Structure formats: structure tokens, C-alpha cells
Amino acid sequence: MATPRSKAGTKGVPRQHRRQQILAAATQEFGTRGYAAASLPAIAERVGVTKTLLHQYFGTKEDLYLACLVPVGDRLLDTVRTAMGRNGTTAHTPLRVLESIFTALEGQREAWFVLYDTSLPADGAAARRAAEYWSAIDDLAAGGTADLLRATGSADPLDADALRYVWRDLVATLVRWWVKHPDESPEAMTRRCARLFAAAAALTPAPADPLG
Amino acid sequence: MATPRSKAGTKGVPRQHRRQQILAAATQEFGTRGYAAASLPAIAERVGVTKTLLHQYFGTKEDLYLACLVPVGDRLLDTVRTAMGRNGTTAHTPLRVLESIFTALEGQREAWFVLYDTSLPADGAAARRAAEYWSAIDDLAAGGTADLLRATGSADPLDADALRYVWRDLVATLVRWWVKHPDESPEAMTRRCARLFAAAAALTPAPADPLG
DNA sequence: GACGGAACTTACCTTGCGGTAAATTACTTA
């Protein structure tokens, strides 16, 4: 042995394990900083490894991003689908969806923002894939919001678009607040959302009968 | 004359005019791309000028950002203050605030996002200044949200914090949607928000027992 | 019609990033 001059060589970390480490670190970095501001050196440092290794495991920066995106997207899409799935839209549907999202995200809350990154190279495969995910999720929400608008007598298609947009960003906002309050459990967070919804409802002078 | 070898020299644009041009272009670029992703060369190209000129007019990249931030922040803070100022919080206060924001932003809608840029160097003067602005605006909103929560019987201070957070991001979301629909006038946008609020209120039934 | 300042560019430096080729070390097994 005697003074190993180089730090190269295996560190005894099996491939699959390392893969997971990298994915976790990258998801966190991408989720907090955003694709553009995130740097491979920073991710590598989190893992305690060299930038080069990331390339060898995942290829290009965008490839790595995709590798983070896919599992998160699948998990969230699935969660929302089952949360909305069974019975039609009721008043508790939004809360049920939120709770399912919080639960699915627990342990890696920043992952949400990997799905909705605005700083992606617009022409790349990552952006396309992300767009697929949130358009799929939006479609699920579309039913609910349409019902909602019909109930209050608005037929404007732009209203529907705006409402979907707002709902999506509202979820993002709640998750972002949640990230800043790590002690909050998914259940506690859901209850908090319920209270906030109630407060918000009090804000608007009650119109007509909700949802038939 | 005969073949001017260099394109240097004055283009006959007076200093103040040029200043405004640069500020407008920079605000747009920073607002759409965000501080990190925005590049000085890109801004310079918008103006039809060289990167160097930007430095000569405004100094460093962060300095330029600050020069964009300050007028926007002042204008918005002022607008919100007067919109909330007179009578206490009523049911129409949020809409009045929104309308004032839309009006103040008309002509440069992306400017909003200069105020709420998350990709700023965290330790810099720009971030500090931006934080001052939105904490000042948040303080204005604090009164309203507190009333709201008290009305629904929540005393949790974290609820108040979350509500402020959500409200701020809601505004950002609406502005973002608005940016994507350039034909929408401030007034039309305000009316649309009123309809959306009504729909959202319909969603939450009377402040009954949350979570079934 | 030469002079001086205002407006602008050319040319350059440095840094940090994404990305690749070629070592270097450790683990396994025959």
C-alpha cells in the first residue's frame, strides 16, 4: 500500500446502490435549484464522487434529469389517478388528491419540482416527457374543474384553462411551503390545507349551491 | 468615409433613451428566463448592442438586475398599498388588489417575476432588496389573511404563514397565465379572477369537519 | 477643419460548466 497516490479505484459501493444515491442527490438538486441552475459538480459532491461518474452512470445532464423525472412522474401520475379514480368529483376530491400527493412525495418532497421545471431546454426529450406527464395529470383535473365551472355558470373555455393552471400551481405552492416545514407530516399538511380552503371559501361571498 | 472598417462609434441614441431600452429588455429577459438562465449577450442582442455597453451603463449583471428590480418593486408596492389602504378588509379586497396589480403591470407583465426570482445569488444585494419588497407586500397581506383565519376559527400561526405564502404564489400564477394570454386586458383578467374565485368557493362546502 | 467628449465596439482575459479519453485502484476468482 504505502501512500496511495491516487484516489481512483472502487470504493466498494455496488452499482445499484450508487445508482440510487446519484438519483436521490440529483433529484434533490434539480428539484431545489431547477435544471438550469443545477450543476453536475454540485450533484457529484453531494454523493461524494466525481462529476465523471455521473456521466458514466447516466450519460448527459439531460439524460440524468430524465432518469430522475421518470420514476417521479410515474409515481405521481399513478397516485393522482387512483385518488381521483373511483367515484366522481365531490367536494372532498381536491383534498383527497392533495393527501395522496403529499404521501407519495414524503421522503423526497422536492421531487415535485422535477416534474414542473420551467428551465428545461425547450426542445429536448426531458421537456417533452415532462409535458406528457403534466398534461396527463391536467387531464385528470380537467373533469373536476369543468364540473366546478359549470356549477357556477361559466362556459368560457379560457376559464377552464386558467382554473387548471391555477390548481396545478396551487399544488406546487403548497408543496413548496411544505418543503420549508420539514416537520409537517403529510396528514398534518392535509388538515392544514383543509383549514386554508375553508378560510379561502369564507373570503368569497357564498354564491349558489355547490356541485348540485 | 468609404468602407467604415469598424461598427463602433455613437449610433445617435441619447443616453437616457438607451438606458430605458436596456432596462426594458433586461426586465423582459430576467422576467421570462430568470436571473440564472438570463444572459447578458441575449439582453444585448435584444437591444441591438454589445454586451460591453450593458456593463458601461449598469456595471455588473447583478447591478443591472437591481436596476430592473427597484422601479418594479416600488411601483408594485405602491400599488398594493393604495389598493389595500383605505377601508379595512372586505370580501372585494383581494380582487381590488389583483386589479391594481394587473393594471400596474400592463405593458410589462413579466416584470412581476423580477420581483420573485428564486435563482438569485442568495447572498447578494439583489436578493436582499427583493426580500425587502416582498416582505413589505406580505405584511400588507398579513392583515387580511389574519382576519380571514380568525373568521374561520384557526389560531395556528403556521396557518397564517401558509396562507400568506399561498396568496402570494396565487398572484404569481395568475400573472403567469396572463402573460400567456396577451390579448387579455387587465379588466377582463380581473373579471376572470372573480369568476374563478366563485368557482373555488363552490368547491369547499361550509367549513364543516375536514377529512370526513 | 481640427478638437474634445459622448457613444459604442474589438479584442481579450478568466472562470466554470458539460463532456470525453485514458489512467488508476480495488475486488474476485481461477
Add this chain to the structure above:
DNA sequence: TAAGTAATTTACCGCAAGGTAAGTTCCGTC
């Protein structure tokens, strides 16, 4: 114990960004 392979680093390239120093052109004016 030596070969072979898996895991990792060193050393490098190219590029684009932020930033600076030194010009170059234009314009009014005496």
C-alpha cells in the same frame, strides 16, 4: 498469486458566460 474486471479518478478539451482595457466612430463647436 496473477489475471481480469468492476468502480472510480485524473487530466484534458471546447465553449459560453461575466467582465475589463483599449480603441474607434460620430457629433457639436470654436
